[in-house]
Amino acid sequence: MTPALEAWLRKMPKVELHLHLEGSLEPELMFKLAQKNAIDLPFNNVEQVKQAYQFSQLQDFLDIYYQGANVLVTEQDFFDLTWAYLLQCKAQNVRHVEPFFDPQTHLARGINFATVINGIHAALLQGQQELGISSELIMCFLRHLSEQDAMATLALAEPYLDKIIGVGLDSSEMGHPPEKFSRVFAKARQLGLLTVAHAGEEGPASYIHTCLDDLQVSRVDHGVRASEDPDLMERLITSRMPLTVCPLSNTKLKVFSDMSQHNILQMLEQGVCVTVNSDDPAYFGGYMNENFFALANGLEMTADHAMMLAANAIEACFASGKRKSQLLLGLLKHGAAMP
Numbered sequence: 418m419t420p421a422l423e424a425w426l427r428k429m430p431k432v433e434l435h436l437h438l439e440g441s442l443e444p445e446l447m448f449k450l451a452q453k454n455a456i457d458l459p460f461n462n463v464e465q466v467k468q469a470y471q472f473s474q475l476q477d478f479l480d481i482y483y484q485g486a487n488v489l490v491t492e493q494d495f496f497d498l499t500w501a502y503l504l505q506c507k508a509q510n511v512r513h514v515e516p517f518f519d520p521q522t523h524l525a526r527g528i529n530f531a532t533v534i535n536g537i538h539a540a541l542l543q544g545q546q547e548l549g550i551s552s553e554l555i556m557c558f559l560r561h562l563s564e565q566d567a568m569a570t571l572a573l574a575e576p577y578l579d580k581i582i583g584v585g586l587d588s589s590e591m592g593h594p595p596e597k598f599s600r601v602f603a604k605a606r607q608l609g610l611l612t613v614a615h616a617g618e619e620g621p622a623s624y625i626h627t628c629l630d631d632l633q634v635s636r637v638d639h640g641v642r643a644s645e646d647p648d649l650m651e652r653l654i655t656s657r658m659p660l661t662v663c664p665l666s667n668t669k670l671k672v673f674s675d676m677s678q679h680n681i682l683q684m685l686e687q688g689v690c691v692t693v694n695s696d697d698p699a700y701f702g703g704y705m706n707e708n709f710f711a712l713a714n715g716l717e718m719t720a721d722h723a724m725m726l727a728a729n730a731i732e733a734c735f736a737s738g739k740r741k742s743q744l745l746l747g748l749l750k751h752g753a754a755m756p
C-alpha cells in the first residue's frame with residue numbers, strides 16, 4: 418500500500434455494519450473493569466491477554482470472548498464499552514454504525530436487560546450528539562442456546578423496541594442452522610424488527626439460503642462461503658443482498674488461510690454487495706482502517722475498490738433515506754481526492 422492510499426483510506430468516510438460491542442472490549446478496559454468489579458481474570462497482564470488471542474477456529478475465539486464479557490456489570494460499564502468504540506470510530510472517520518450486542522451473555526450472569534441496553538443506548542445517543550456518529554442497534558441471539566431462551570430474550574426486549582432496529586444471530590454456527598430460530602425471527606418481524614444473521618462463516622452455503630428463505634434477513638453477516646454455490650451467488654447478485662464481510666476476523670479464525678486467499682474483491686467484481694467490517698476489533702487486530710489496510714496489502718485493493726465497498730455499506734445500512742444521502746455525498750466528495 419502506498420502512503421498516499423493509506424492516508425486517503427484513513428480519511429475515507431466509513432459505515433460499519435458488523436461489530437459486536439463485546440468484541441470491542443480492549444484488554445486495558447477489561448483489566449480496569451475486572452479490578453473495579455472484583456472479577457477474576459485468567460490473565461495477569463495485557464501481554465498475557467494478547468498472547469491468548471491465537472485462534473484456530475471460531476469456537477476458540479468464542480470461549481475467550483465470553484470470558485472477557487464477564488467484567489461488564491453496571492450500566493456505566495456498558496456505557497464505557499460503547500463510548501470507547503465510538504471514540505475509535507471518530508478517530509477513523511466512521512460516520513454511521515449498526516453494532517450488535519449479546520444480551521444472553523449478560524442475562525446468564527444475573528445482569529438485567531435494562532442495565533445492558535440503557536448503558537449502550539446512552540452512549541450511542543451521546544455519540545450522535547457529540548461525535549456526529551449516527552447509529553442503529555441490533556440485538557443478537559446466541560445460536561448455541563435454545564429457541565426458548567431466544568424467545569424469552571425477545572420478550573425482555575419488548576419494552577425497549579424503540580432502542581433496537583433489528584435482531585441478529587451469532588455464536589457457534591456449525592450444528593446450529595438458521596431454521597432453529599425461524600419462529601423467533603417470525604415473532605421479531607411481527608414486532609416490526611428487521612432481521613440479519615451470521616451465516617456462511619464456518620457453516621455451509623445452504624445456511625445462507627435458509628437465512629434468506631426462513632429468516633427473511635435484510636443482510637447476511639460474513640456470508641463468504643456463498644462463493645461455493647453458483648446459484649446462491651446469482652441470487653445474491655440479482656437481489657443486491659448485502660454481505661457484511663470481516664477480513665481480519667476471517668484470517669484470524671482461519672476461514673481463509675491468508676488475506677491473499679480472501680474472496681471479497683472477487684465477489685465485489687462479480688456484483689455482490691459486499692462491505693468491510695471489523696467484527697471483534699479488540700480480538701482480531703484492528704478496527705475499520707486496519708481492515709481496509711489489510712485488503713490493500715494482501716489483495717491489492719485499489720481506491721476504486723474501497724469507494725465501491727464504502728458505497729455498498731451505505732446502500733446496505735438501515736439509516737433513513739436522508740441520512741443515507743448525506744453519507745453518500747460525503748463519500749463522493751472524498752472520492753474527488755482519490756490518489
Ligand code: HPA
Pocket residue numbers: 437440475482587588589590615618666696697
Ligand atoms: O464472527 C462471529 N461469529 C459468530 N459469533 C460471533 N460473536 C462475535 N463474533 C462472532
Ligand SMILES: [Zn+2]
Pocket residue numbers: 435437587615638696
Ligand atoms: Zn460477527
